[in-house]
Amino acid sequence: MARRIGHDDASHRFAPDRETVLRFITDNPSRATKRDIAKAFDVKGEARVELKRLLKELEGEGLIERRSKRLSKPGALPTVLVCEVVSRDDDGDIYAEPATWDEDNGPPPKLLVLGKAGRRQEGGVNPGIGDRILARVSDMPRGYEALARAAVRPIKLLERKADSVMGVVRRTAGGARVTPISKKQQHEFIIDEAHLNGAEDGDLVTLDVHRAGRYGLPQAKVRERVGSMKSEKAVSMIAILANEIPYVFPDAVVAEAEAAEPATMAGREDWRELALVTIDPPDAKDHDDAVHAEPDPDPANPGGVIVTVAIADVAAYVRPNSALDKEALKRGNSVYFPDRVIPMLPERISNDLCSLKEGVDRPALAVRMIFSADGYKRRHSFHRIMMRSAAKLSYQQAQAAIDGRPDDKTGPLLDPILRPLWDGYAILHKGRTEREPLDLDLPERKILLKPDGTVDRVMVPERLDAHKLIEEFMIQANVAAAETLEAKKSPLVYRIHDQPSPTKLDALSEFLSSLDLKIAKQGNLTPSLFNRLLTRVETHPNAQLINEVVLRSQSQAEYSPLNIGHFGLNLRRYAHFTSPIRRYADLIVHRALVRALGLGDDGLPDGIEDRLDRIAADISAAERRAMQAERETIDRLIAEWLSDRIGSTFKGRIAGVTKAGLFVKLVDTGADGFVPASTIGSDYYAYDEIRHALVGSRTGETYQLGDTVEVKLVEVAPLAGAMRFEVLSDGRQGRPLARSRLRAGNRSERPETKRKTYGPRRGR
Structure with missing residues (x-):
């Protein structure tokens, strides 16, 4: 569509409308300047002014961005990028992926690699699988639109990564x-x-x-x-090696840990009579946090509560610039797999000296917080202490006691320790409710293994009030640490979480529109905006998927010495303090508190301020690396578990839609698999980007994000953690896409193109 400009213009020039301009920019990554657009649509005269105004309007709304003179949609591939060649099809065409890619934006895009003069693999740079290339984004050849997101032309070969295969x-x-x-x-x-x-x-x-x-x-x-x-732990070892996770402690680190002596009372307050308890998963091997609560006796704070959180004093054993410290920074965090843990610190530290064992004296850094009856924190203070845990409890054990099923251990603890903890949590929960953090309902699946390391079953653990109690106590302790250090003008590493970008909000709005839902966009962006949406859809058939898409729309939390607040928790200042055994960021915060409050000589070293930017970047990267490795291991374990069920049918939901096909998540296990477009339906399907759907060009049969489908497992690649499904369900009834939208580049391949990609459904 276009708008006529100037009734007296003899040539009747037109300016293209918003949708047409956006489509052109998307489909022409190598020629999307203002001049290119004007030339493509023959825009002249007064229409040029209208086109310029339209481009500024789109840029102001965040729908396009300017890189030099080139225009692109936010998140679009850069003009020049480093790629890794990853595959070759049966016709000899090769494909690449960006060498670096933010997984929050979905799977890495598939890129067709071109040769010189637009001919594939003829002359010039001819890369092979495993090669890294510097490439320039180019226009996509006709007939390849459904096979790759974009085309790239190699500029030069780069040195291949030594560990690429x-x-x-x-x-x-x-x-x-x-x-x-x-x-x-x-x-x-x-x-x-x-x-x-x-x-x-x-x-x-x-x-x-x-x-x-x-x-x-x-x-x-x-x-x-x-x-x-x-080996029974071979699956997790693949992820460890593929993601370059250090898993063997150097001899110097082990020797330093083994030589460590238990901390003494020097410089510590004696809190061994305070009935602090640890509450952890039943299979936990280390216990680095303990809690206590009691009514505030101060008459000026009626109905108030005193909450104490004590954290293992790792800083007492891991000194700055020691072998232990350097290895901990290198690892960044512990990594948790279903069959093993790769700890940040050796077991002598994490499972022994810094584990708050029941009845054993252990050094800790504690925060004492006083809350009013409405959940408002009045004040807090930090203390370096010696403590003695009164009891080691599991979440289920503590919850059962509160629910009226105490055992021999929790019975005597119920009134003096457990009920005050739950009363304290009820008060803190009032403050949380008033604060309105982002409240996503995403069940966490847990894989239970057999002794041989294979999957026994996949389950969703019950979410107990005991879990929520510990979580809220830890959040408040983290807030107190950030507030204290900020007040002392101390350097520290914040845990930050930015609000969603305009691009992700637009994508979320489009997705919700496809389900006939809307999200209000007025006033300041706050978590409560999303909470109101999630409350509305609690009974919606796609409630879980909506929760997942809302989560996907959020920014990724990270570490930074500069504070921008934590959007998800709706907190102005937040730092990680509660687990220095498994996160290096927490160790930095502990050392900062020690130095800022004069609690010892083992605090932050001088000059650390100049390194915090780099440290924050490194530990943020280590966290992403760990998440990737954990996710890959789960994918491989489930793929191996289902490998003997080829031909079986499952219920799933469409969790992603691309031109190439559908991503389906199985309801029972949460396992992901792909349905190639060539196996869907008896029509030729067009990709509707706005509705996140594949639409039959002739019948209008539609497969849309969020739809419930029945699928058959047809292929499993356990080593890669990949599964291929065939969809057995009919799509919903709909209308074929308008011809203008097909011409705009959304149409899937037609029969006369390079190969028939979309054929009749099989197995019906």
């Missing part, structure tokens, strides 16, 4: 093949007998990949034999 050996006559563990690498590698380097069948290995030709499987050499995949 890892896989499992499968011996054959005269050599072997290696199945890669990465979802990005879709083809096996051939290895001659002379290049196996001692690797046996079933071994996990790293490879040096030879430059591959256009056809045939690439060849490789075994660089290192990592270990046997027959």
